[in-house]
Amino acid sequence: MAACADGELELNAEENCHGRSTDKPRKHDSGAADLEKVTDYAEEKEISASNLESAMSVIGDKRTLEQSAKQEREKELAKVTIKKEDVELIMTEMEISRSTAERSLREHLGNVVEALVSLTE
Structure with missing residues (x-):
């Protein structure tokens, strides 16, 4: 038995000095109820x-x-025309394959700056 701040002895181990219950929350009790809620909504459907x-x-x-x-x-x-020099520039600067450099240039209609910017993003 422990003494409370006001000098009274605590008679019930489940109550503190202010008369409130000190029950600890039970961690695992809600799991079963939650599982039942989940399984209530699951309906098995037959696939025809x-x-x-x-x-x-x-x-x-x-x-x-x-x-x-x-x-x-x-x-x-494939219809977009690109320059060989532009492909070489992108390949060397970005250290990427020829196909990737060509693809980027074609997607940006042969614009080297836009192709480089898109590759750095």
Whole structure:
């Protein structure tokens, strides 16, 4: 038993000098309740063959569109004329491969300054 600041003896070990409970928070008690909350919202759905086929076709269509857009972009970039000296300059200054230097120049329509700035960012 311990003495309180006002001289009274503390009779109950769970109460402090001001009559408040000193229960420590229990760290692991809330875990089970939280887990139940999570599992209450999870619903298992059965995937049917038709749903799977439609999902796969949507994914396939999206990939096809992305690939065609990428091919179009590559065709547009191939049309841009670049100077060999500019490619060499970027390769030596940035210490990058020829293909990366050419790509950067083509993306910036042959502008060396813009290509260099984009490579440093």
